[in-house]
Amino acid sequence: MNEPIANSPPSPASGSAVPGEGGVSPDARRPWHKRRLLPSSPLYATLRWGAAGLFAAIVVGLIVSIVSQSSQAFAHSGISFLWSGTWNPDAGDYASGTLVVGTVITTLVAMIIVVPVGLGVSVSLSELMPRWLAAPLSTSIEFLAAVPSIVVGLWALLVLSPVFATDVEPALEGLPVLNRIFRGPAYGPSVLLASVVLAIMTLPTVVALSRTALGGVPIADREAAMALGATHWQVVRRTVLPGARSGIAAAITLAIGRALGESIAVALVIGNRPAIPHSLLAPGATLGSAIVNQFAEASPGLGTSAVIALAGVLLLLTILVNVVGQLLVRRRGGRRLLGVRGAVV
Amino acid sequence: MSKLPSMQVALDGAMPDMGLAEVARRRLVVRDSARRSIGRRRTAGRAMQVICLLAVPIALAPLVALAIATVSKGAGALSIGFLAHAPTPEGVPGGGISTAIVGSGEIIAYAIALAVPLGLFIALFLFERPGPIASAIRFSADVMSGVPSIIIGIFAYAVYVERFHHFSDVAAGFALGVLMLPIMVRANEEAMRTVSVDLWEAGISLGARRSRVARSVVLRGALPGVVTGNLLALARGVGETAPLLFTVASPTFAMTLLIFNDATQPYPDAQQTAWGTALVLLALVLILSVIARTVAWTLNRKTR
Numbered sequence: 001m002n003e004p005i006a007n008s009p010p011s012p013a014s015g016s017a018v019p020g021e022g023g024v025s026p027d028a029r030r031p032w033h034k035r036r037l038l039p040s041s042p043l044y045a046t047l048r049w050g051a052a053g054l055f056a057a058i059v060v061g062l063i064v065s066i067v068s069q070s071s072q073a074f075a076h077s078g079i080s081f082l083w084s085g086t087w088n089p090d091a092g093d094y095a096s097g098t099l100v101v102g103t104v105i106t107t108l109v110a111m112i113i114v115v116p117v118g119l120g121v122s123v124s125l126s127e128l129m130p131r132w133l134a135a136p137l138s139t140s141i142e143f144l145a146a147v148p149s150i151v152v153g154l155w156a157l158l159v160l161s162p163v164f165a166t167d168v169e170p171a172l173e174g175l176p177v178l179n180r181i182f183r184g185p186a187y188g189p190s191v192l193l194a195s196v197v198l199a200i201m202t203l204p205t206v207v208a209l210s211r212t213a214l215g216g217v218p219i220a221d222r223e224a225a226m227a228l229g230a231t232h233w234q235v236v237r238r239t240v241l242p243g244a245r246s247g248i249a250a251a252i253t254l255a256i257g258r259a260l261g262e263s264i265a266v267a268l269v270i271g272n273r274p275a276i277p278h279s280l281l282a283p284g285a286t287l288g289s290a291i292v293n294q295f296a297e298a299s300p301g302l303g304t305s306a307v308i309a310l311a312g313v314l315l316l317l318t319i320l321v322n323v324v325g326q327l328l329v330r331r332r333g334g335r336r337l338l339g340v341r342g343a344v345v
Numbered sequence: 346m347s348k349l350p351s352m353q354v355a356l357d358g359a360m361p362d363m364g365l366a367e368v369a370r371r372r373l374v375v376r377d378s379a380r381r382s383i384g385r386r387r388t389a390g391r392a393m394q395v396i397c398l399l400a401v402p403i404a405l406a407p408l409v410a411l412a413i414a415t416v417s418k419g420a421g422a423l424s425i426g427f428l429a430h431a432p433t434p435e436g437v438p439g440g441g442i443s444t445a446i447v448g449s450g451e452i453i454a455y456a457i458a459l460a461v462p463l464g465l466f467i468a469l470f471l472f473e474r475p476g477p478i479a480s481a482i483r484f485s486a487d488v489m490s491g492v493p494s495i496i497i498g499i500f501a502y503a504v505y506v507e508r509f510h511h512f513s514d515v516a517a518g519f520a521l522g523v524l525m526l527p528i529m530v531r532a533n534e535e536a537m538r539t540v541s542v543d544l545w546e547a548g549i550s551l552g553a554r555r556s557r558v559a560r561s562v563v564l565r566g567a568l569p570g571v572v573t574g575n576l577l578a579l580a581r582g583v584g585e586t587a588p589l590l591f592t593v594a595s596p597t598f599a600m601t602l603l604i605f606n607d608a609t610q611p612y613p614d615a616q617q618t619a620w621g622t623a624l625v626l627l628a629l630v631l632i633l634s635v636i637a638r639t640v641a642w643t644l645n646r647k648t649r
Contacts, residue, residue, distance in 0.1 A: 044556035048473070051466030052482055055530070058523055059485045065503040066496070120400025128394055137401065144408045146577075146634045148584025150601045151623045154608045155411045158616060200407045207404070231383070233390025254491070261493025264586040268608060288587075291495050295591055311499040315492065322491035326484075 063315075070309035072302055081309060087274040087290065089298065094306035096287065096313045098276050103286040103317070105277065106191055106266065107259040110198035115252060117199070118206030125207070126214040127236050138211065145204030153265030156197045161188035161269060169281050184279045189271035192280040194289075197265050202255040209254065213247020214240055253325030261318050263288025287314040415623050422621025432597045432618075440614075442622050448514060448598035452589065455518020456525060456582055461575055463522075464529030469559050471530070472537045483534070489527035497524050498588035505592065512594035520588035528578040536570020537563055569644035576637035580630045600626050 074081055077094050084095040121141070125134045169186035172178065182192070217240045225239040241248075263286070271283020272293050285293075291310050298304045363371075430441030467486075471479045501520035506512055540563050548558035564571065586601035593599050596606035600622050607619035 041554050041556050044554070044559070047466050048470045051463050052470045052478065054463060055467050055482060055485070055526070058526070059489060061504065062489075062492070062497070062500045062523075065500055069499075069503050069507075117400045117403055120397040121404045124397045124401050128397060137405070140408060141404060143631065143634065146580055146584075146630050147408075147411065148586070148601060148626055148630060150584065150586045150604050151415060151627055152411065154604055154619055154623050155414050157608055158620075159410070159414050203404055229383075231386045231390045233393050234386060237393070257491045261491075261495065263493065263495040264590075264605060268605070288493060288495050291499070292587070292590060295499075308499055308503065311496045315496050318491055318493055318496075319488060322488050326487055 066308060066312045066315060070305055070312045072305035073309035076302055076306075081306075082313060087285075087294075089294070089303055089306070094302070094309070096310055098274055099285055099287045099290050099310065100313065100317070101276050102191070102270075102274075102284040103260060103288070103314070105280075105284070106195045106198060106270070106286055107256060109192065109195035109280065110202060110259050111252065111256060113195065113199040114202050114206055114255060118203055118251075118255075119210060119248070121203075122207050122210035122214055123236060123241075126211045127232075127240060138207070141204050141207050144200075145208070149201060149262060149265045152197060152201055153268040156193065156200075156265065157189075157268045160196070161193060164188050164190070164193050172281070181280050184281050186281055187271060187283065189269050189283055190281045191270060191277045191284040194266045194270040194284070194286070195280075197269055198259045198262060201262060201265065202259050205255045205258060206251050209251030210244065210248045213244035213251065216247065217243035250325055253321060257318050257321045257325065260321060261288060261314065263292050267292040287311075287317070412627075415620065415627055418617070418620040419622075419624025419627075422617045423624060427621055428625070432603075440618065442597075442600065442603060442618065442625070444597050445600045445603045445622065446625070448593070449583070449600045451514045452517045452521060452593070452599060453579070453583060455515055456521035457579070459519060459522030460525045460529055460578070460582075464526055464533055464575070464578075465564075465571070467526075467530045468533030468537055469563065471534045472540075472563060473555065473559070482530075486527040486530045490531065493587070494524055494585050495587035495590070498591050501588060502591040512592060514593065514598070516592040517589045517599065520592055521582045521585060524585060524588055525578040525582045528581065529575055532574020532578065533567070533571050536567035536574060539570065540566035569641045572644065573637045573641035576633055576640065580633035580637065583633065584626060584630050 073094055077084070081095050083097045083100070085097050086093050087095060087098060125138050129137070165186050165188035169182070169188075169190070169192070172182040172192075173186070175182065221239050221243060222235050225235045230238065266286055267289035270285060270289050272285050272289060273283040274285040274290055277284040287310050291307055291314070294310075295304070295307050298307050427441045428446065429443050431444050432442060433440030467482065471483060497520050500523065501516050505516035505519060544562050544566065545558055548562045549555070553561070584601065586605050589599050589602050590605075593602055596602040604619045604622050604626070607615040607622070610616065610619075
C-alpha cells in the first residue's frame with residue numbers, strides 16, 4: 001500500500017538537507033543507507049505530528065473525562081450500576097439496568113423493521129431495477145441520511161405520533177397473538193414509535209452499505225450461476241447475497257451502533273419513563289433519551305456524575321458493537337467498506 | 346436447485362439399443378421436466394422480486410411524508426422577519442430566529458476552524474507515515490466516528506463547561522469539531538489514497554519538500570474527495586443537536602436546540618417556529634449535500 005520511502009524521521013535537524021540549499025549537510029556525511037532522503041521542513045513536521053498528537057489527546061481525553069466524571073456514581077452505586085434495577089434520582093437510586101434494557105429493545109425492534117426493508121431496497125436498487133430508475137431513488141434515500149435527526153424527531157412527534165395514537169396502535173392491538181406485545185393504552189409516544197423512528201434513521205446506512213456490497217460481487221460469479229441455468233432471482237439469492245454477506249453484516253452492525261446512540265429524536269418520541277416497558281406500546285426510556293432528559297435536572301455532584309456514568313455505559317455499548325463490526329469487516333472483506341462508509345455518512 | 350428424479354431416471358436409463366420410440370418418449374420426459382422446473386423457479390423468483398420491490402415505496406414513504414410536512418408547515422412560518430428578528434417570549438407573537446441563526450453560524454465556524462485543518466494534517470500523516478501509529482489513529486478514527494454524538498456533548502461539557510463554569514459557543518464548536526473530525530479524517534484519507542505513491546515519489550525525487558509535495562501533488566489530486574468529504578461531514582455537523590445540548594447557554598442560540606425546545610411546547614406559535622426552523626435547517630443541509638456532490642462531479646471531470 002502506501003509505503004513511500006522508509007527511514008525518514010521528520011526531525012527538525014534534517015531540515016537543512018534539502019538539495020539545492022548549498023553547503024554539505026550533516027546528512028551527506030552519513031553512510032548512504034542511513035541518509036535521510038526526504039527531509040521535512042520543521043514547520044510541516046510539527047503540524048503533522050501535532051495534529052496526530054492532538055487527535056490522540058482528544059480520544060484519550062474523551063475516555064478519561066467520562067471515566068473520571070462518572071467515578072462518583074460508581075462509588076455510590078457500586079459496579080452494579082451497570083445492570084441493577086431502577087433509575088430514580090428522587091430516591092437516590094442510580095442504576096442503568098432498565099435503561100440498558102430499553103436501549104436494547106428499541107434497537108432490536110428497529111433492526112427487525114429495517115433489516116428486511118433495507119435489504120429489499122438494496123437488492124431492488126442494485127439487482128432488479130434499471131439504472132435510470134435506481135440512480136435517482138438511491139440519491140433520494142441518501143438524502144434521507146442528510147436529514148438532521150432533530151427534524152425527523154420533530155416530524156415523528158407532531159405528525160407520526162398522533163397517527164400512531166389514533167390508527168396504528170389500536171390496529172396492532174387488534175392483531176391475534178401479536179397483541180401480547182402490543183397492549184395497553186395507545187398514547188402515541190412509545191417504545192414502538194421510537195423504534196420506527198430509529199428504523200427510518202438507520203435505513204440509509206443499511207441501504208448505502210449493502211448496495212455497495214452487492215455491487216462488489218464479481219460479474220463472473222453471476223455469469224457462472226447463469227450458465228448453470230439459474231434464473232435471475234436464483235442468481236441474486238444463491239450467488240450475490242452470499243457473496244455480499246460480510247458487507248451486509250457490516251452495514252447492519254453500523255446501523256445497530258447508530259441506533260444505540262441516537263438520543264435526541266428518541267427522547268422526543270419514547271415518552272421517557274425509566275422502567276422496563278411491559279409492552280411495545282408503553283412509554284420507555286433509553287440510555288440516550290435518559291441522558292438528554294435527566295442532565296438538565298440532575299443535581300450537581302452525584303446526579304450529574306450518574307448521568308455521565310450513563311454516557312459511559314452507552315460508550316461501552318457502542319464501542320463494543322463497533323469493534324465487533326470492524327473485526328467482522330476486516331476478517332472477511334478487507335477494508336474497502338470502511339472507506340465507503342467515510343464517503344457515505 | 347431442485348432435484349429432478351424423473352429426469353434423472355430418463356437419462357440414466359438411456360441405452361444404445363433403445364428403440365427410436367423410447368428415445369423420443371424419454372426426450373419428452375426430460376423436456377417437460379425442465380420446463381416445469383424453469384416455470385416453478387421463475388414464478389418463485391418473480392414473487393420474491395415483487396416483495397423486494399415493495400420495500401422501495403415503504404422506504405421512501407417516510408422521506409416523502411417528512412419532506413411534505415416540513416415544507417407545508419414550515420413555509421407558513423417563513424418570512425423576512427422570521428429570519429431577521431430575535432425570538433420573543435412564549436405567547437408573544439412576531440418573534441424570529443435570528444439569534445439561533447447567528448449562534449449556529451458561530452458554532453459551525455469554530456467547529457470548522459478546529460476540524461478542517463486538523464483533519465487534513467492527520468490524513469497527511471496517515472498518507473506519509475504508514476505504520477503502527479497510523480494504524481492506531483485510523484482505528485480510533487473509525488471507532489470515534491461511531492461514538493454517539495450525545496457522548497461527545499458530555500465530553501465537551503466535562504472539558505470546558507464544568508471547568509470554566511459557563512456555557513459557551515466555543516465549547517459547542519469544540520464538540521461539533523470533535524464530532525466531524527473522524528469523518529473528515531477518513532474521507533480525506535480515502536481521497537488521498539486515490540493519489541498514486543509513484544506521483545508522490547516523483548515529486549520528492551524532483552527535490553521538492555514534503556510539504557510542497559503534500560500541497561501540490563497529494564492535496565491537489567485528492568481535492569474532489571477532500572472537498573466532498575468535508576462538506577458532507579459539515580452537513581452532518583450542522584444538523585446535530587446532542588453535542589449542543591450541554592454546551593450552549595440558551596436554546597435560542599442554536600437552530601437545532603430551538604427546534605428541540607419548541608417541539609415540546611404546547612403553544613401552536615412555538616410549534617410553528619419549530620417547523621420554520623426545521624425548514625431552514627433542512628434547506629441548509631440539503632444545499633450543503635448538493636454542493637458537495639456537484640463539487641465532486643465537476644472537479645472529477647476537470648482533473649481526470
